Amino acid sequence: MGLRERQKAGRRRRILNAADHLFRRRGFAGTSIEEIAERAGVAAGTVYNYFESKGDLAVSLVLLDGEEVRAEGRHIVDDPPRDPIVAVRLLLEGYVDHALVYLDKKLWRHVMATSLTQASTVAGRAYAENDRKLAEQVSDLLRSLKRRGAIGLEVDCDDAGQILFTICNAHFMSFVALDDMPLEEMKRAMLRHVIQTFAGIGPGARGIWTTGSGAADSEDHRSKGAGAKRVESEGF
Numbered sequence: 001m002g003l004r005e006r007q008k009a010g011r012r013r014r015i016l017n018a019a020d021h022l023f024r025r026r027g028f029a030g031t032s033i034e035e036i037a038e039r040a041g042v043a044a045g046t047v048y049n050y051f052e053s054k055g056d057l058a059v060s061l062v063l064l065d066g067e068e069v070r071a072e073g074r075h076i077v078d079d080p081p082r083d084p085i086v087a088v089r090l091l092l093e094g095y096v097d098h099a100l101v102y103l104d105k106k107l108w109r110h111v112m113a114t115s116l117t118q119a120s121t122v123a124g125r126a127y128a129e130n131d132r133k134l135a136e137q138v139s140d141l142l143r144s145l146k147r148r149g150a151i152g153l154e155v156d157c158d159d160a161g162q163i164l165f166t167i168c169n170a171h172f173m174s175f176v177a178l179d180d181m182p183l184e185e186m187k188r189a190m191l192r193h194v195i196q197t198f199a200g201i202g203p204g205a206r207g208i209w210t211t212g213s214g215a216a217d218s219e220d221h222r223s224k225g226a227g228a229k230r231v232e233s234e235g236f
Contacts, residue, residue: 012050014040016064019057020102028058028110052121055114059123061102062111066130069098070137077141084142084150088194091141092168093187095134099172100183108176135165160197167193 018039022031033054037044051057073091080087103111115127139161145151168190175186 011040011042011046015042015047015050016057016060019054020061023058023061023107024104028054028107052123053114053118055110055118056121056123058103058107058111059114059127061107062099063123063126063130065098065102066134068101069095070133072098073134073137073141077137077144080141080144080148080150082148082150084145085191085195085198087141087145087150088138088164089191091138092164092190092194095168096172096175096183096187096190105176105179112173112176131165131169135162138162138165163197164194167197 015036018036019031022035022039026035031054033047034044036054036057037047040047047057051060072094076087076091076094081090099108111127115124118124119128139157142151142155142157142161142164146153146155146157171186171190171193175181175183
């Protein structure tokens, strides 16, 4: 990267850092582009050279977190725990925890609104692409587990990964929408649905387990309640 590119990258990061600080301190609605520019040491017009709007800035903070969380997720994908439920839980909860590093609930509401109302903008498309990459990483984890014999060979890892990521996304949206919902309550609800996905819903269903896989060895694994109690009793 040349000097000019490094300068541009540094300026962009300063603007993001300034926005992050002010959004947390004053809230999204209480922060202006001019204040962000002043804190970053640039002109207000310079901010618009990098970001289309204040909502674009908030979405860009999410994308910054996305790069970091995928990097950490790769460690789980490359060397997952033997128990598939534990592996998926670690990955999905990592996504949730990282989502709250840069943004709180109130700011996430603005980000989600921006991603829907400005879906065709550069930031809107990047937000959707970030979700796609996260879902793909869940599928990569399932492929890694399949190679180890932890889930059935017949499992479509792309579809199953999308289902599991959608569960994570849905629970996170509910968590963001409700001020009084504790994070741990959301994680427990998400875990129950992950367990149900693995168990399946048909008569005698085994979901995406394979014979001999970690948690599937239990005679009670077909019971959603028994599975949830087993995982929670082990501290997962």
